[in-house]
């Protein structure tokens with residue numbers, strides 16, 4: 001499929017009953033008061049960004065009132081405010097804010113996906129949901145193909161999702177499995193032997209950014225470093 005076809009297919013996935021129920025219940029009834037008059041996407045969040053990207057950012061999952069409302073990755077919540085400001089400072093985004101479709105945001109060199117594409121209760125997908133959705137991550141990796149050079153995960157769930165998806169695709173993954181950490185690095189190889197860097201970054205959630213476990217400078221440093229080949 002093309003990226004557009006893949007995005008269309010993931011947008012109607014109903015493979016995880018608990019997440020389908022949560023994403024639709026929030027969209028119907030559970031809206032935050034400040035967004036009560038807005039239509040909610042209420043579906044899986046498809047990939048977003050440059051179709052010719054050599055760099056993939058893998059987040060955790062849509063926020064109930066963020067991507068689950070706007071339909072675009074990291075759009076309309078505090079995590080996205082932090083991430084897109086950094087992508088703009090480091091030259092990957094044409095503007096620092098991400099409000100919603102039609103705001104003019106475009107990325108160069110980067111594509112963004114979630115490890116789990118439906119909003120989970122308490123931001124906590126189950127192991128079974130993570131395993132089910134890793135199939136979609138694998139399809140996005142397959143489409144980016146050998147032009148993919150680096151994958152940066154925001155958090156451990158994305159890190160483990162990448163290891164699961166690439167193992168299923170027959171990539172060579174180091175053993176023992178590399179451990180997630182901020183600044184952690186590993187090299188994976190596609191079935192054709194093409195190397196892909198895997199880089200870990202603490203997640204951009206308010207839990208990490210308000211406590212300064214992840215600062216703007218820490219994120220900028222990793223984003224700048226993605227441009228190098230080792």
Ligand code: DU
Pocket residue numbers: 048049050051105106107108
């Ligand atoms: O309509 P389109 O050119 O296929 O772009 C769809 C969507 O993808 C647009 O909202 C911006 C984003 N995008 C991007 O971020 N970077 C690109 O190089 C091309 C498109």
Ligand code: SF4
Pocket residue numbers: 010013014015016017019020044116117118129132133136
């Ligand atoms: Fe489908 Fe992924 Fe959503 Fe599960 S989390 S319903 S696999 S898109």
